[in-house]
Amino acid sequence: MTKLVPISAPHFDLQRTLDSGQVFHWLPDAAGGYQGLIGETPVRIKQTGDQLWVTPGTEVLAARYFALDHEMDAICASFPADPGLSEAATFCHGVRILRQPLWECVATFLTSAMKQVIHIRQMSLAVRQRFGRRVPGWEPLAIYPEPERLACATETELRECGLGFRAKNLLGTARSVAEGVVNLEAIRAMDDNAALAELCRLPGVGPKIANCALLFAYERLGAFPIDVWIERVLRKNYFLRKPNVTPKQLQEFAARHFGPYGGYAQQYLFHHARTEKKKVKGSSSH
DNA sequence: GGCCAGGTGGAAA
DNA sequence: TTTCCACATGGC
Numbered sequence: 001m002t003k004l005v006p007i008s009a010p011h012f013d014l015q016r017t018l019d020s021g022q023v024f025h026w027l028p029d030a031a032g033g034y035q036g037l038i039g040e041t042p043v044r045i046k047q048t049g050d051q052l053w054v055t056p057g058t059e060v061l062a063a064r065y066f067a068l069d070h071e072m073d074a075i076c077a078s079f080p081a082d083p084g085l086s087e088a089a090t091f092c093h094g095v096r097i098l099r100q101p102l103w104e105c106v107a108t109f110l111t112s113a114m115k116q117v118i119h120i121r122q123m124s125l126a127v128r129q130r131f132g133r134r135v136p137g138w139e140p141l142a143i144y145p146e147p148e149r150l151a152c153a154t155e156t157e158l159r160e161c162g163l164g165f166r167a168k169n170l171l172g173t174a175r176s177v178a179e180g181v182v183n184l185e186a187i188r189a190m191d192d193n194a195a196l197a198e199l200c201r202l203p204g205v206g207p208k209i210a211n212c213a214l215l216f217a218y219e220r221l222g223a224f225p226i227d228v229w230i231e232r233v234l235r236k237n238y239f240l241r242k243p244n245v246t247p248k249q250l251q252e253f254a255a256r257h258f259g260p261y262g263g264y265a266q267q268y269l270f271h272h273a274r275t276e277k278k279k280v281k282g283s284s285s286h
Numbered sequence: 287g288g289c290c291a292g293g294t295g296g297a298a299a
Numbered sequence: 300t301t302t303c304c305a306c307a308t309g310g311c
Contacts, residue, residue, distance in 0.1 A: 021292060113293040119309065120292080164307030169294085206294050227292035246301085270292070 004033075004044060004053035007063055011072045013094025014047040020095050020271040021117045022216050024108055024124040027141065038065045039101045040143050042135050067096045075221075075261045084237040085258075085265055088272035097267060098216060102184040103177065104144035105217035106199070109209045110173055111166045117274075119162070126161035127170075150174035169204025176202055192220055207251075215263040224254040224262045233269045 018026045018034060026036035033046025033053070038061050045062065046053045054062045063069070079085055108124045115123070125140070131149050132142035150158070151174040158167035176182050182202055187195045195218060199210035207226075214223035226234070231250060238253065239245045245253075258265040 109292075112291090114291055114306085115293095115308075116291045116310075118291095122309085159307085162308065165294095165305085166307080168306095204294065208293055212292070225292070228290090229292065274292090 002044075002056065004046060005056045005059060006051040006053050007059050007068070008050060009047070009052040009063075009066070009068050010050045011094060012047075012050075012052065012066065012068060012096060014045065014052065014066075016092065016095045016271070017066065017098070020092070020267060021274065022212075022267065023098055023100060024117075024121045025128065025141065025144075035138065035141065037135070037138075037141060037143055038062065040133075040135075042138050042141070065099055067099055070096060072096075075264050078259050078261050079265055080257055080259065082237075082257075084233070085269065088268040089265075091272045091275070092268040095267060095271060097221060097264060099219060100217045101144075102187075102213070102217045103147055106177075106184065106202070106205070106209075106213045107144065107147075107150070107170060107173070109212040109216075110170055110202070110204050111163055112209065112212075113166060113169075113204070115166075123162050123166075127158075127163075130157070130161055147174040147177040151178040166204065172203035173205065188218060192223065195220070215266070221261050221263045222255070222259070224251070224258065224266045226250060226254065227270070229270050229273050230266060233273050 014034070026034045029035050029044065031046060033044060035042070035044050037043065038058070041058060041061060042055070043058045043062060044055045052062070052066070052068075076089055079089060108120065111123050112120045128142040128144055129140055131145035131153060134142045150170060153171065155167045155171055158170055163170060177184060182198060187198050190198060192214065195214060196207065196210050199205050199213055200207065211223045211225035214220040215225060226247065231247070234250050234254065235243075235245070238257070239250075254262060254266070
């Protein structure tokens with residue numbers, strides 16, 4: 001195995017970041033690190049303290065992908081003083097919001113509807129293995145298939161990857177992107193509202209998934225996806241006295257309350273809630 | 287063996 | 300406008 005080279009990564013936690021439900025294809029390796037693909041580039045990665053060790057030649061790529069330039073002090077300082085968020089932020093120290101490639105982020109979150117994180121991983125890996133280009137020596141990983149490739153797959157083939165009713169949406173979205181009906185690159189230049197609306201033109205993409213794409217691929221750190229977990233947290237932390245609050249009101253509250261880095265707040269609340277639940281379940285089972 | 291999961295879209299009220 | 304429901308799958 002090639003020697004890895006170090007880059008400086010203070011306030012970064014590789015394991016927590018990869019386990020926080022924003023990316024789904026990294027695999028643990030025998031050396032206590034991970035192997036994965038950043039776009040089409042295979043990368044081995046491992047963390048020791050404040051050093052991140054990566055495949056030689058991928059230092060710049062990895063630093064950008066893992067968002068090592070995000071100023072975490074400023075981001076955390078921008079959060080409202082709020083006990084629920086403070087606890088989550090402390091718990092999630094080191095979790096970064098990645099900069100993922102547009103298409104694979106849109107496509108994997110498209111398949112996330114009504115699925116647990118572990119299932120999203122399985123589906124994502126199955127789609128890669130079935131349709132993606134292989135990287136010699138990196139099996140079972142494969143590059144996430146281009147929209148053009150998925151556009152000429154059949155719904156039956158996609159269902160065989162465990163997608164269920166999501167197969168039709170992935171196929172339709174792949175076709176829309178392949179045909180240029182929606183131009184993912186062009187969305188980069190749009191403001192947040194226009195970008196959200198444009199993403200929602202894709203079949204199977206609504207506000208939740210569009211916000212995930214904005215946050216995890218388009219670097220919109222204020223985007224605030226509301227899923228079942230976040231909705232529960234918001235209701236519990238801020239609306240115990242108002243059980244009738246609507247999803248729309250929750251979205252407006254989040255935009256107002258959490259500020260310009262609301263997406264980070266959201267990710268911390270999400271990961272904290274999920275991990276706490278897992279701990280409780282694990283410790284009470286005997 | 288039910289329960290539930292990083293939702294969405296279309297119909298009904 | 301809001302509310303309701305179908306849509307597939309698999310780990311726990």
